[in-house]
Amino acid sequence: MNNHSETVSAERAYALMEKLSFTRVSCSEEETRAAAMLADEVREMGLEADIETFEASCGTVTEAKLTVLAPYEKEYEVTGYIRSDPTPGEGLELELVYVENALPANLIGCEGKAVLVNGRVTYRIFERIMKAKPAAIISFSGAVTDEKDEVDLDIRKLRETYSGAFGSAVMVNISAKDALELVLKGAKKLRITVKAESFDGVSRNVCCRIPGTEFPGETVSFGAHYDSVFFSKGAYDNMSGSVIIMELLRYFRANPPKRTLQFNWYGSEEQGLLGSKAWTKAHEEELKDHVLMINVDVAAPVLGSERIMTMGADAMQNYVDAMMKELGKPAEVKADIYSSDSVPFADHGVPAINFCRFGAPGTAFIHERRDDPSLGYMSAEALGKTLDIVLEFSKRVVNAPVFPIERKISDEMKDKVDKYLFRK
Ligand SMILES: [Zn+2]
Structure with a gap:
């Protein structure tokens, strides 16, 4: 699928996605295990991986009953x-x-x-x-x-x-x-019984940084969430995005970037973007150096199409749309909120872009048991399409002589973010 075969491989990415296709709910042992596996993958490239923990609200329900008593x-x-x-x-x-x-x-x-x-x-x-x-x-x-x-x-x-x-x-x-x-x-009449306990659990972000060779003070941030919901193996949503940015890390390790790169795999996204909210809060000072956040959330369905959502100034959408056309990449580009880890960045004034491949209607499933690669509706080739687009885009912006995207969020987008975060 691509001309970077020495450093980037959709087949390898897909194999890693399959290996990590198990339920990984916020604060669970499986989420912790997935974080460790992603960190190992980074370390095997000879790079340092940090696992940053944060508190996330969670709880257990030991019993839930509903009995109708009348009529x-x-x-x-x-x-x-x-x-x-x-x-x-x-x-x-x-x-x-x-x-x-x-x-x-x-x-x-x-x-x-x-x-x-x-x-x-x-x-x-x-x-x-x-x-x-x-x-x-x-x-x-x-x-x-x-x-x-x-x-x-x-x-x-x-x-x-x-x-x-x-x-x-x-x-x-x-x-x-x-x-x-x-x-x-x-x-008309019923009895409800719930035995439940609420407490704080621990969730994790996996982080890796590559310093820039020419503009180390400008950071491009890559993100993908690796958690899933109950009953879902979370391949499509979103180990697919997680392995795509893993391949980008591989590429930029082999081809040192002009700007500093921050790679984060976020936990607990499915519970309300908790990982990216925690990361942006803990690294608030650094965020003024972030010029762009690149997020990948859902990829790999065979029958599907590429979507790109920008959250920045109005010119950002036009720039990305023009670039895709120039590259001959079929991708619909829209300026809109995408409900994922890019939102907390936009909320901190960092322009953000979301790459995804949506399944055509009825051909891909999220948040349920059918998000499972063994069902055969995903492929390495399809995953490679998104990988190729994100890589082409990233190479250009990361190494641009002048950063091409203004560090600005339009008033309209700020308003959408406020509404999304329930402030309005
Ligand atoms: Zn997702």
Whole structure:
């Protein structure tokens, strides 16, 4: 696929992705193991790798039960949210109200009751629900046609950004199929039991620095998150991006860069960008030297297309779009937020760019058991397409005589970042 065969290999990257395709949830032993494996890979190149730890909110749920008591009796499978409030040991007997998307009119008279809400509880939905003071929140996931043994019931988390702003609650998740039954059969009274504990865990960023030969005071930052969610082997999202930047590190080790390069593999991205938030906070002073953040998040589906999202001044999008055309690389370039570790950098004034290869509809899966390379919808060749684009782009900007991207974030983008981080 490329003309840098001595230093960069999509096949080697893909093999490393397969080797690291196991569930790597924030603060778990597997996340720690993956960090160690990535650090080993860096050290085998003869470079130094630092594993920087940070505290991340986590917790355990040892029991979650939902039993309908009237007008019929039935126990349903539910998962408790990580960092849900626990119930008393015998559970809570509650009246059930289906509140759809939790509009104010849906929430009338919900105080002290259990509310069943559509799909995922977003920040704004959580805000509205908490004002109504229910005793428990039930969300649902999956599709009403799912067969139980083919789909895992999501384990979700009450994020600190939510609970910090609006307080915590008893929260469980049920399948969409069962949610449908609850509403169709008019479930009115139920008992919910959650045994849960909340605590701080330790998560890790893997970091490596290569000093620049000509402009050491200007740093280009590379990032990719290596954690996954429950039930997902996290190959597509995002060991694919992690191994792509590993190949870039290999390239720049062999071809010393004019600017300083910071390579970071972030932990706990899936829990709200915790790794990149921790890194930008711990290295706030250094960030004034960062001229660009390059993030890779999702790659490798055979049937897919290349997307690039820029977060900077308006000119940045045009520059990248023109470069892709000049190189003859098919990539859609947009100026927009990409929900990944690039956001905390943009929030600190560092322009950021996200490279990804999205699967065509129905051909690639994230955040579930089908994010698994053994299913055959990913390939080294497809991963190589993104690798090639990121490498071509990176070589040019890293070694440019004058850095081509202004260190500026447009007001419109600042506004989007503020909204994304729930400040507006
Ligand atoms: Zn991701």
